[in-house]
Amino acid sequence: MKPYSVAILFSLVLFAACAGPSSEKKAEDGETTDELSAAVSTISNYATSIDVKASSGNKTMASHNFNSGDVTSGVIGVFSDKNTPIRLYIYPEGPQPDTSTETWFYLDTVTVAVQLMREIITSPSGVTENSFYFDGDTLLQAETRKAGDLASLDSAEIVPYESPFGREDFRFSAQEVNDLAQRASVALTISRRDLSPGANEARKQGASHWATGNEPGWSLAIIPFKKILYTGNYGEQKIEFPPAQAEKGDNEATLFSTASADGHKLEITFENKVCTDDAGKKSPSTVTLKLDGKTLRGCGQSLF
Secondary structure, three states: OOHHHHHHHHHHHHHHHHHHHHHHHHHHHHHHHHHHHHHHHHHHHHHHHHHHHHOOOOOEEEEEEEEEOOEEEEEEEEEOOOOOEEEEEEEEOOOOOOOEEEEEEEEOOOOOOEEEEEEEEEEOOEEEEEEEEEEOOEEEEEEEEEEOOHHHHHHOOOEEOOOOOHHHOHHHOHHHHHHHHHHHHHHHHOOOOOOOHHHHHHHHOOOOEEEEEEOOEEEEEEEOOOEEEEEEHHHOEEEEEOOOOOEEOHHHOEEEEOOOEOOEOEEEEEEOOOEEOOOOOEEOEEEEEEEOOEEEEEEEEEOO
């Protein structure tokens, strides 16, 4: 056999040896890509279902003065029927630099581990959305898209996320992402120093508004989609009213008008006027109740 024939034969054998495993690897890569896409799609659909729950009556709690990086933030949490957090929203409070970040965490209902972290970063140059998909302690995918404004994001191209911080970016670490979500969850569940014991108790039930007065002593807790609780005469009278949607009144007032409960009728007005109670404590809202035609006045506030 001529030398060049040997060389050609050897090349064909080598090509065949390489082609087999390479083809198998491509098939494996294709399967892996399909599995990854399916996992990311499942997480995305799960996040959408949580958003629906958030707007349909699941318990919501809010906290303020949460330290997140170099800024002070607010936290809003949506909870499952088992009272575990399923969505957390961290947003900037107070004076902000030119660039601000809002962050959402979507948590597994069983393990309470983060499945999706989504950021909206607003700057003078436009809006950026970053999304990070997790499976346990593994980052499945990181992606980003940019647009001139928020309304244009939906049509923006999604591309792989490239961090300006390299692999040290905490967003690539499931552990660090979960640690941040855990700190936000704890901030929600501890009692707020700016609220009375009664207001903190109402907040833990998911109340959005709280009010008290002294004619004689009464309190009011408005729990969205659930009920409105009125306690009068220093606790001797308790009436549970059906839920009522907030309505906008004159001068940015918030109104609630309930249906009847055991023959009782209640109308509620939260005015944006500072109120001072008998102990000298100030509240951001002046509250007026009309209970069965009788007018009661007191102080209150939004718990969100």
